[in-house]
Each structure stands twice: as structure tokens, then as C-alpha cells.
Amino acid sequence: MKTVSTSKVHGGVQGVYSHASDSCACDMTFAVFVPPQASNEPLPVLWYLSGLTCTHANVMDKGEYRRMAAELGLMIVCPDTSPRGETVPDEKDNWQFGSGAGFYVDATEAPYAKNYRMYSYITEELPALIAANFPADIERQGIFGHSMGGHGALTIALKNPERFRSCSAFAPIAQPSTAGWSRPALEKYLGADEANWRAYDATLLIEDGNRFPELLVDQGTADGFLDEGLRPWLLEDACREASMALTLRMQEGYDHSYNFISTFMDDHLKWHAQRLR
């Protein structure tokens, strides 16, 4: 692991690191905020998964998570959203596929299966690296994210309820296997048989019996992707059907940007801290 940069902020340290990833067969970059409590105790780890087109840096720059994370004593890990590099297959003019659009799945189809293994990267490789290199109490993990990363957080929590104590999402893609902006990616990563997509679809995972104790979801009503891409009511239906606890808050007038995320960031951090500390 290489340290790219560190900077003191809100009493803690915001770092950026890179390493050669086995899962993704390329160098990967990620951000970690270590709050000031790190000198006293191992800290709970909260994973933030970003949306389409983002790197580790967008939420680090615009997410406004550090003040409250420092207050609550949460370590925040922000991974990249896909493998990257000259040897990684990509479609440069397609923002919904390839670089910046890993969708947190393990691809099975050539030529993507070699690199596009973000599910394994986020659930196995990066947690091991964090546990080895940071003052983390890896027994206490929570996960959240935005849009494609909200989808990632929901699916990863539903598939690993024993690993995560808390899960929330900002404007998540509720059902990627039936949304126009995610279907082409799922087909290229996972193949034409849609049965294989169900393992990476939050609502279908719930339909198939996966459970998580409780979820918090915020969604802006002025979000341009609401009706076609995000559709939180599908998650609401699935949770109701499964008697799963979901707090879905429709936030009047908010869009899909980091202005929305930063507004409700404190609420989400407190939600996780209540379950992690």
C-alpha cells in the first residue's frame, strides 16, 4: 500500500492510498478518513460507495462527512467505483459502463471478468487491507452509498448481513436489472441470462429471501433520475412484502447531486454510529 497524500482535517486525517489489487488486476486508489479517536481505540469502519462516473475523490471533496465522522468516531473508507488503467477494458464514451461504472459486481464475461470484480474487491480484498493498515475494529462495519453506490451498499449488506451492522443509501438504484441505465452493464458484465443478475439487485435479493435488519434511504423529489433509474418505491414494495424495516424519506426539492448527499450526510452518519458504537 502506498500513501498518495494525507491532510489533517477536523482533528483527524484524510488520506488517499493506492495498492496493486489482486481482485481487479490493476492499481486501485481509495480514501480513508481516520477520526481523532484513533489514538485511543480501534474504530468502527463505515464504507461509502460512490455512484456512476465517480472516483474515490468526489465524496471526499463534496460529501461533507468529516466533521460529523470526527465527532462520532467513525472511520470512513471511500473506494473507487471500478478498475482503471490502460490494460482494463473500457468504453470511453459510455458513462454507464466500464471506468467509473463497476456496479459493484463480479463480472463473469470476457473480457471484463479479469478486472471488473468490484464485489470481491469491496467485500474481501479492501477490508483485509484496511484491517492490516488502519486502527480499524473490523467487527464493526457499516455500509452506505449513493445511486450506483447505494445499489452496491444495499446488495452487499443484503448478501452479508453478518458482516455489516448498518446500511443506508442516498438515492439508490433500487432495481438495476430493470432500469435502462444499468441493464446494458449487467448484460456485459454478467451475460444475457438475467437469472444471474438477481444476485446483484436489491429488490430481487429481498424477493429471493435475503434480509437485513433495517435500512435508511433518502431520496430527493427533484432528482432527474427518480422515475426511470432509481424508483425507490420498488424497494419499498419489496421491503413491505418481506416485512423488512425500511425508513424511506422523500426529501422535497432535492436533486441527485452532492448538495443532496451533504445535506443528509449527518443523519446517515448518526444512523450508522447508533448501530456501530
Next chain:
Amino acid sequence: MKTVSTSKVHGGVQGVYSHASDSCACDMTFAVFVPPQASNEPLPVLWYLSGLTCTHANVMDKGEYRRMAAELGLMIVCPDTSPRGETVPDEKDNWQFGSGAGFYVDATEAPYAKNYRMYSYITEELPALIAANFPADIERQGIFGHSMGGHGALTIALKNPERFRSCSAFAPIAQPSTAGWSRPALEKYLGADEANWRAYDATLLIEDGNRFPELLVDQGTADGFLDEGLRPWLLEDACREASMALTLRMQEGYDHSYNFISTFMDDHLKWHAQRLR
């Protein structure tokens, strides 16, 4: 005035606007955050002046000012740092001069005098535009900024104490007329006669009799520009000499980045709100 974008955030609206500037003889872009209190009352206006290389966008993205500004009912205006455009003279490979480096002066030398009039732009043209287009109580203005923008805030407050009720700075350039990174710009904008630079140098303005009731300055001890470029002790000396109230806080371990700014943003907003509300 054209609206470039608006987005709801922390209950208020973050907007970006552009207009044809007379002072700068080019189109100028600026950001305004209008807090939720705008529907009830005209609001005090707090000016944030950014540093070298920045546009209006850097502090908007990374400054983390909206949560507290919404709580305190402050309108925050973030101008650009220089004129820009194909017709504006520039030195593209010089980050300390031209685009992004207006230094908040009115240039007197050709070919810069036509466009590089940031002092007039910030003190006259933009306030009139804000007063005409936003729910501003223009009788209550405060000003702050970072680095070159901290220099701008200090000099503008010292030259206009009747216009501003409050002034603070993050890591300001205390004495630009003797610092290596600002002398070449002052010479090109204002000419070789250094007597003409004194009107844009905070410490020399104080030496020449300008006064402001009280100043708050934060400065990181790990700031790479501290010893050569910033030198807050020169401001401290000038204020002591002049019996002017200065709260200078050396912040252990903080650098020159927005991580430093965002950490102490709440303190500065409260400082201004106490004097503006």
C-alpha cells in the same frame, strides 16, 4: 444576469450565475448561497474571496459552509478570482499571475488595466448586482477569504471599514508587496513604483493608518507557504503597532488546503454572524 445552475442544499439554494462585467470587460461567474431564512427577511451578505488558481467553484465544492450558513441565516457570495476569457491577457503557464490570480487589485498598467479590476468588481459592481437580484440586506456585509483571497478580504475591509461589519481570513498573504509569489503580479498590474502597491497590502495599509475594528485569522502550522508567502507574524506586528484587535490562531498540523478551511469554517461563520445579525 444569467442563472447557470441552482440546487437545493441544507434547506437553502446554492446558485451559480454569470453576467457581463463592466469592471472586468468580460463575462464573470459567481456563486451565491441563499439560506432558508430568505423567505422571511433580507439577509446579511458574507463575501468569500478565494485564493490563487481558484474559481468561484472551489470553495463551493470543498468549503463546507452551507450547513452553518443555513443555521445562521447568512448569504454567502463567492466571486471568481480574476477576469477570464479569450480577450483577457494571461500567462497560461504562470499560476501566480493572470487567470486565477487577480489579487483583488485594480491594475493600472497596460495591457492589464482594461480587465484586471477585481477591486472595483468586488467592492462596487458585484455588490450592486447582488443588492438588485437577491434578498440581501446590503447594509450588513462581512468579508473573508483564503490566501490571496485572505489578502483581498483584509485589504478591502481596511480600505472600507464603513462598508463591512466583520472581516476574517484563512492563511492570508499578510504582506504581498514583499513576498516572492505576489511581487511579480503587483509589478505587472500596478507598475514598478512600489509606493503604488501599498494600497493593496494589508500590513502596509495598517502602517499607513487604515483601521478595522477586529480581525480573526487562522493559520495552519503545516502550511507549506507559511514562512515564505504568508507570514502572519507581519500582520501581528502591524496590528500590535497600531493597537488593532487581531485574533491570530496558529492551528497545529493543518496545511493550506480546503481541509484546513473546512475545519475552521464554522468558527468563521459564527464570528461573522455575531457581528452581522
